[in-house]
Amino acid sequence: MIETPLTKILNIRVPIVQGGMHWVSYPSFVAAVSNAGALGILTALTQPTPDALRIAIRETRKLTDKPFGVNITILPSIDTPDYAGYAKAAVEEGVRIFETAGNNPGPLITYFKSNDCIIIHKCTSIRHAQSAAWHGVDILSIDGFECAGHPGEDDIGGLVLLARAAQELKKPYIASGGIADGRGLAAALALGAAVMHTGTRFLCTVESPAHQNIKDKIVSSTEQDTVHIFRTLHNSSRVFKNSVSQEVVDIERRPGGAKFSDIQHLVDGQKGKKVYETGDPEAGVWSAGSCVGLIKDVPSCKELVERLEREAEDIIEGLEKLRVRRTDAKL
Incomplete structure (x- = not known):
């Protein structure tokens, strides 16, 4: 097993968080991720109303006794969603892990903190991560340029961004963007992250509701x-x-x-x-990370999580073998 500060805080067996994906993160899928040992995330705005989110949370809880969270993303919109209503519904239904993203999450953060919730906030730059930490966020999700969805406007890849996070941040952080295999998980841990985050890789699993x-x-x-x-x-x-x-x-x-x-x-x-x-890939725009190039099959969530864990462990052990005692080295 790989144990990190965040596997303890989030009460998950494997240091993996599933991305909250619009039109994808429904109860049965999220429950499958959590049952596999990772952290499943429901997307609040996939549900049409706060009351619909209540029902989705109850459905998820029937399918898993493991922790799961709720994502609330604040982005420019023609018709502004009832963000506060979604947050209230989730808290009243007993959810205590929230992933926030987008513009001005301050009011949500204040509300969640007042209800003893764990807050993960997605950031695409160090300055935004520092601001989120100052506002009381518990965990920072650092999204590199490779990520699906919104990567910010600085165009900094994960290799540099995660290393900068290790230099600058005092709070634990999650690595996001371009990660889809055990190599990515091992690399994220080496760069100082305590968990990997992936949406696109989970999109391509048996339990994902996306069309085959x-x-x-x-x-x-x-x-x-x-x-x-x-x-x-x-x-x-x-x-x-x-x-x-x-x-x-x-x-x-x-x-x-x-x-x-x-x-x-x-x-x-x-x-x-x-x-x-x-199942028509030309029907509209749909989010996908550049890690699509790493995805070669459609496993179950359980198979995927176990594989990622096993691959990362093998790589970590393999790296240890590269160390040579100075007395044994050929000079």
Whole structure:
């Protein structure tokens, strides 16, 4: 077993957290991740209302007696969700682990802290991580440029960002972005992280509700098959490279740039939902990390977690063999 400060705090057997994915992180999937020994995360905004989230939490709890959390992401939106309502519903249902992300989570952090919750906040820069720590976040999730979804605007890869986190942060942190195998887990631990975080790798598992066609598409993809949209709008998001995301990029590159209204019809969230439901990878934009190039199969969550753990342990033990006592070394 690999034990870290965060496996103890989060009460998980393996230092792995499943990314909270929109239209994917439903109860049966989240429960499968938690039952496998990692930390499953429900996505609050996948549920249409706070009351629907209550039901999802109850369904998850029927399927697992292991810890799981809830993600609440605050991003620019035409119709602002009831963030406070989702938070209240989850807390009242007994959830005590929350992952927050996005803009100005201060009010949520205050509310969660007042209810003795553990708060994980996703950050894409050291300065944002330091600010989150100052606001009382318990655990920082450090997202490198390779991650699916929103990587920030600094374009710093995980290798440097995680090493900088080790230099600057006093609170424990999670490594996120580009991690999909045991090598990534071992590397994250070497860089000072106490847990690895992955969404795209869990997306491609048996229990994931994504259509099998999407899982097959991920398996056949390479690290070249993602692209950033919203770059010119300073809200970059890494998604799978398809005809829709390429059209978004083309519009953004037009002379004079683009407004959100120019691309809104292409990036509608319901179209992304159809990707997972219908299995058509061209139906809309859908998040995917560059780690798609590392994914070669569709295991169960249990098989995946056990494999990641075993691979990381083997690599850590193998690295120890590289050490040579000075008295035994050939000079």
